[in-house]
Amino acid sequence: MCSQNTILRTRLLVGLFLCFGLVISRPVQAVQVPADSIPEENRFTKTVLSNDLNEPMELAIAPDGKVFFTERKGNFYMYDPAEKKTRLIREFPVFWETKYGNGLIGLALDPDFEKNHFVYFYNTPISETPKQHVSRFTMRDDYTLDVESEKILIEIPIDYEISRHTGGSLAFGPDGNLYISTGDNTSPFASNGFTPIDERPDRTLFDDQRSAANPNDLRGKILRIHPEPDGSITIPDGNLFPKNTPGTRPEIYIMGCRNPYRITVDPLTSFLYWGEIGPDGGKDGDRGPRGYDEFNQAKKAGNFGWPYFIGNNIAYRDFDFATEKIGPAFDPENPVNDSPNNTGIKNLPPAQKALIWYPYDESPEFPELGKGGRSAIIGPVYHFDPALKSATKFPAYFDKALFITEWMRNWVFAVRLDKNHDYQGMDQFMPQTGDFRRPIDMTFGPDGSLYALEYGSVYGIDNDDARLVRIDYNAGNRAPVAVISASDTLGTAPLTVRFEGAKSYDLDQDELTYAWKFDGKTVSSTDSKTAFTFKKNGIFPVVLTVTDRVGLSHNDTLMIGVGNTLPQVSIETAGNRTFYFDNQAFNYAVKVKDKEDKVIDPKRIKVQFNFIPQLANQAALIGHQDTDENVDLGKSLLEKSDCKACHQLNKPSVGPAFADVSTKYRADKGALARLANKVITGGGGVWGEIAMNAHPQLSKEEATQIVKYVLALGETQNSLPAQGTKILKEHLEEKKAGVYQLTASYTDAGGAIRPLTGKTSLWLRSAKVEAEQADQVIEATKQRNGLTGLKNGSIIVFQSIDLKNIKNLTYRYALPGKNLTMEVREGSAQGTVIGSVELAATGSKETFAEISSPIQATPGLKKLYFVGVRKEEDAADPVVTLDWITFEQ
Structure with a gap:
C-alpha cells in the first residue's frame, strides 16, 4: 500500500525510480527580495494546451513556438500554437511493455534546428540485444519525420532483467554539446533501502558498482558528446576522464548517479543541473543513511558519489551480503571500487556534494520542501530578456532562478544562487493556484512562458489529467473571476433557484458586467442577481460570464439537478450525543427521509461504528457534529497522502489495488498493526519485488486510520443495522484515548436524474x-x-x-x-x-x-x-x- 516513491522510482518514467554519522550543514533561508518586486501569484495563468495524454515524458520547443513531446509508449507529438491543436507525428517502435520505464523517453531539438531540422530521441529499440540509444532524425518541412534519415549516435547497454533506473533525458549546452542522462540499471531490492553493492557471483545485477561506480560503463552517468553534421560524434574536452585512458569511457561527464531522470543546462554558464531519484530507506541504520533525493549542480565534470555516498556526501558502509558483515564507511575523498563486477579503474575521483538533498521526512537543511514521497525532477534556468517582446514572459524577479519540481509532492520551487552560483535560498512558485499534476518535465519557450508536461495522478495508466500546459505571466490587466452563488442546486420541477454573481471579482478593481445562460446558449439575464425556474427534470449547466472594462472575461458553471433531492439522514439516541462512558451501552437509531423514495429501502442504509485513537486534529473533528465533514477520517487522510500515485481503488498500478489489499488482509486480525507499521517504515516482497517507500511523516494513528479505511473496502456486508446498541469498550481494549465515530448514509433510488447520498456522523469523546x-x-x-x-x-x-x-x-x-x-x-x-x-x-x-x-x-x-x-x-x-x-x- 501507498507504494509511492519506490514504485515510482523503480518503474516510473523510464525507471524513474526509485545517516549514518552526523552531518553538519548550514541552515538555509528564503532569499530576501523587496516585497514590491515579488510578482503576485494571481498574475500567473495556467492554460491546458493538450489533454488526455498517456505517460508524457520530455518536451522541447522550437524557435517558432511549436512544442514537441514524447510519450513512453512511443508516440511523438507536436502542439501547434497557431492552430491550437496537437498532432501525432510518429509512433516509434519501442520496447515499452515493462513497468520499469523503457520506451520513448528523451527528446531534444538541435541548437540549429531552424536550419538543419535535426531532432534527437532517447529510446529503447525493439532489439534482440537489450540497449537504449540516442538517435537523430531529420524533420521535413511538413513536420513529418524522415524515417530513413536516422543516425544512431550512441548506444547504452541495459539488462532487461532489471531495466530499472533508465534515465533518458537529453539537453544541449550553448556550445552544441549534447548531454545524455543514464540510470544505473541496478535493482535496489534485497538492499533494505541502503546501497545495492551485492558482490556475490549470482547477484551481478544487484551490484551498482558494475554500473554507476564503474568508469568503464555508460550507465549511472551523464554523458557529454558533440554531434557532428554527418551523424558521427566527437568527444569535447573537459569530460571526466581524458581520452584514451584505460579502464574509462571518454563520453562520461558525470558519474556516480542513481537515476538522473531529468537534466538541464544553463544556456549562459553551461552549468549542468539534474534531479537525482534516491533510494527508499526511511531511517538511518548501521549500514548507512536513510534515502535522499537530490538536486545537483555540476560546474565541471565530476563524480557525484553513488553508490557510496548520498546527499551532503553522507557515507554508506561497506557491506558483505554473504556474511552480512558491516565494514568501514567509504571515504568521499578517496572512493575505491574494488568490486569484482567493476571493469574499469578502481580509484575514483572524489565525490561531490549535492546542491539540495531531502528525505521522506522534513529536511533540517531544506524544511521548505516539506514531507512525503520523493521524485526529484529538474526544471530550467530562467534568464530574463528585457528586449523580448512578449506579453507573457516571466518577470525579471525570476532572472537566473533555477526551477525545480517534485513528481510526488506536486510543488515547484525557484532556487536562487549567489554570485558564485552556489545555493542561496528558494521560494515556492504558485503554491496556491499551481494545481500541478505530477510535473515530469518543464522548460521555457521563446515567448518567456513556462511549458510543462504533467504526468497525471496515477503512475502507469492513461491518466485523465495527463497534459501539456503553459504558464503565462500577465504584467497588465487581469481577467476577472466569475463566482456563482445559488439558493439551491437540487430539487424537483418546477424548481425556482435564486442566483447571485456578487462574489465575482476583478483584481484590477474594474467594474464588471454579467451575463447568465440557463440553457447553455441564450443570455437570459444581465443582472448580478437573478432567478430562474427549471420546469423540466434533468441536469442543467448554469453559466455566468463576467466581463471587465477592456473586454476580458471569465466563466463559472454550476450544475443544477432537477428531479431528485438529497436524502435527510439523522441519528437519534436517548443517550448523550457528545460523551461516551466506560462499558456503557449506546443506543442509536438511524432515521431517513426522502422526498422521492416513498418507501425507505433499509438495504440502502449503511452504518459504521469505529473507534479512532487520539489524533493531533481530533479536537477539530469532534467540533462538527451532524455534518458531512470527516465522515471517513481514513479516507480523508488517504486522499491527502501520495498513496494514490501508485495505487488505484479497483485496478493494480505500481502497487496492488486497494480492493485487493482489503481482500488479502481483511480477515487477518494482526494485519492492521503490521500494515500501519509498514506504511510508516516501508517494505516489499508481498506483491512482487517492488518496494513500498517509507512514510515517516505519518503518525502511527494516522497510518492506522488509512489502513482501516483500505481494509474496510468492500465490507458493505458488515454494515451495522439501522437501529441497535453498542457497548463502548474499544477504548479500554486499545488502552488509548480517542473518539467513537458513528456514521450513517442513505443512497436513494435516483428520482428522475441520478441517485444521491445523504450522510451524517456523530462523534463521542471521552467524558x-x-x-x-x-x-x-x-x-x-x-x-x-x-x-x-x-x-x-x-x-x-x-x-x-x-x-x-x-x-x-x-x-x-x-x-x-x-x-x-x-x-x-x-x-x-x-x-x-x-x-x-x-x-x-x-x-x-x-x-x-x-x-x-x-x-x-x-x-x-x-x-x-x-x-x-x-x-x-x-x-x-x-x-x-x-x-x-x-x-x-
Whole structure:
C-alpha cells in the first residue's frame, strides 16, 4: 500500500525510480527580495494546451513556438500554437511493455534546428540485444519525420532483467554539446533501502558498482558528446576522464548517479543541473543513511558519489551480503571500487556534494520542501530578456532562478544562487493556484512562458489529467473571476433557484458586467442577481460570464439537478450525543427521509461504528457534529497522502489495488498493526519485488486510520443495522484515548436524474476532557498537558457539548494563590450561568486538587464558556493551571 516513491522510482518514467554519522550543514533561508518586486501569484495563468495524454515524458520547443513531446509508449507529438491543436507525428517502435520505464523517453531539438531540422530521441529499440540509444532524425518541412534519415549516435547497454533506473533525458549546452542522462540499471531490492553493492557471483545485477561506480560503463552517468553534421560524434574536452585512458569511457561527464531522470543546462554558464531519484530507506541504520533525493549542480565534470555516498556526501558502509558483515564507511575523498563486477579503474575521483538533498521526512537543511514521497525532477534556468517582446514572459524577479519540481509532492520551487552560483535560498512558485499534476518535465519557450508536461495522478495508466500546459505571466490587466452563488442546486420541477454573481471579482478593481445562460446558449439575464425556474427534470449547466472594462472575461458553471433531492439522514439516541462512558451501552437509531423514495429501502442504509485513537486534529473533528465533514477520517487522510500515485481503488498500478489489499488482509486480525507499521517504515516482497517507500511523516494513528479505511473496502456486508446498541469498550481494549465515530448514509433510488447520498456522523469523546483540547482559549495558555495562566477574565470554549444526563463537573487544577470562581455559561461569555464552582487554593502550582459541582442540563448541542471570575483580582497573584474537566452522569 501507498507504494509511492519506490514504485515510482523503480518503474516510473523510464525507471524513474526509485545517516549514518552526523552531518553538519548550514541552515538555509528564503532569499530576501523587496516585497514590491515579488510578482503576485494571481498574475500567473495556467492554460491546458493538450489533454488526455498517456505517460508524457520530455518536451522541447522550437524557435517558432511549436512544442514537441514524447510519450513512453512511443508516440511523438507536436502542439501547434497557431492552430491550437496537437498532432501525432510518429509512433516509434519501442520496447515499452515493462513497468520499469523503457520506451520513448528523451527528446531534444538541435541548437540549429531552424536550419538543419535535426531532432534527437532517447529510446529503447525493439532489439534482440537489450540497449537504449540516442538517435537523430531529420524533420521535413511538413513536420513529418524522415524515417530513413536516422543516425544512431550512441548506444547504452541495459539488462532487461532489471531495466530499472533508465534515465533518458537529453539537453544541449550553448556550445552544441549534447548531454545524455543514464540510470544505473541496478535493482535496489534485497538492499533494505541502503546501497545495492551485492558482490556475490549470482547477484551481478544487484551490484551498482558494475554500473554507476564503474568508469568503464555508460550507465549511472551523464554523458557529454558533440554531434557532428554527418551523424558521427566527437568527444569535447573537459569530460571526466581524458581520452584514451584505460579502464574509462571518454563520453562520461558525470558519474556516480542513481537515476538522473531529468537534466538541464544553463544556456549562459553551461552549468549542468539534474534531479537525482534516491533510494527508499526511511531511517538511518548501521549500514548507512536513510534515502535522499537530490538536486545537483555540476560546474565541471565530476563524480557525484553513488553508490557510496548520498546527499551532503553522507557515507554508506561497506557491506558483505554473504556474511552480512558491516565494514568501514567509504571515504568521499578517496572512493575505491574494488568490486569484482567493476571493469574499469578502481580509484575514483572524489565525490561531490549535492546542491539540495531531502528525505521522506522534513529536511533540517531544506524544511521548505516539506514531507512525503520523493521524485526529484529538474526544471530550467530562467534568464530574463528585457528586449523580448512578449506579453507573457516571466518577470525579471525570476532572472537566473533555477526551477525545480517534485513528481510526488506536486510543488515547484525557484532556487536562487549567489554570485558564485552556489545555493542561496528558494521560494515556492504558485503554491496556491499551481494545481500541478505530477510535473515530469518543464522548460521555457521563446515567448518567456513556462511549458510543462504533467504526468497525471496515477503512475502507469492513461491518466485523465495527463497534459501539456503553459504558464503565462500577465504584467497588465487581469481577467476577472466569475463566482456563482445559488439558493439551491437540487430539487424537483418546477424548481425556482435564486442566483447571485456578487462574489465575482476583478483584481484590477474594474467594474464588471454579467451575463447568465440557463440553457447553455441564450443570455437570459444581465443582472448580478437573478432567478430562474427549471420546469423540466434533468441536469442543467448554469453559466455566468463576467466581463471587465477592456473586454476580458471569465466563466463559472454550476450544475443544477432537477428531479431528485438529497436524502435527510439523522441519528437519534436517548443517550448523550457528545460523551461516551466506560462499558456503557449506546443506543442509536438511524432515521431517513426522502422526498422521492416513498418507501425507505433499509438495504440502502449503511452504518459504521469505529473507534479512532487520539489524533493531533481530533479536537477539530469532534467540533462538527451532524455534518458531512470527516465522515471517513481514513479516507480523508488517504486522499491527502501520495498513496494514490501508485495505487488505484479497483485496478493494480505500481502497487496492488486497494480492493485487493482489503481482500488479502481483511480477515487477518494482526494485519492492521503490521500494515500501519509498514506504511510508516516501508517494505516489499508481498506483491512482487517492488518496494513500498517509507512514510515517516505519518503518525502511527494516522497510518492506522488509512489502513482501516483500505481494509474496510468492500465490507458493505458488515454494515451495522439501522437501529441497535453498542457497548463502548474499544477504548479500554486499545488502552488509548480517542473518539467513537458513528456514521450513517442513505443512497436513494435516483428520482428522475441520478441517485444521491445523504450522510451524517456523530462523534463521542471521552467524558474526561483534557483542558488543552479546548476549541478556543482567551487569556490563558495551552500546554501539552493542560492550560496555564487562568485568571479573572480567562475564557475556555468547548463547542458541540451535549449535557443530556450530565449532573456534575469535576475539575483537576492547581492554584497557589487566591481562590478563583469558574462559571459555566451557555452560548457566550455573557450567556446564562448554568454552573459555578469556587476553586480553592492548593498551595503551589505543582499541587493538584479535584473538586466537583453540579451543572444544569439543557437540551441540544451547546457551546460552553468556562469563565474565570475573581472579585478581588490581584495582578501579582499566581494563577490557575487546569488539567482536565470530567462530565459526570
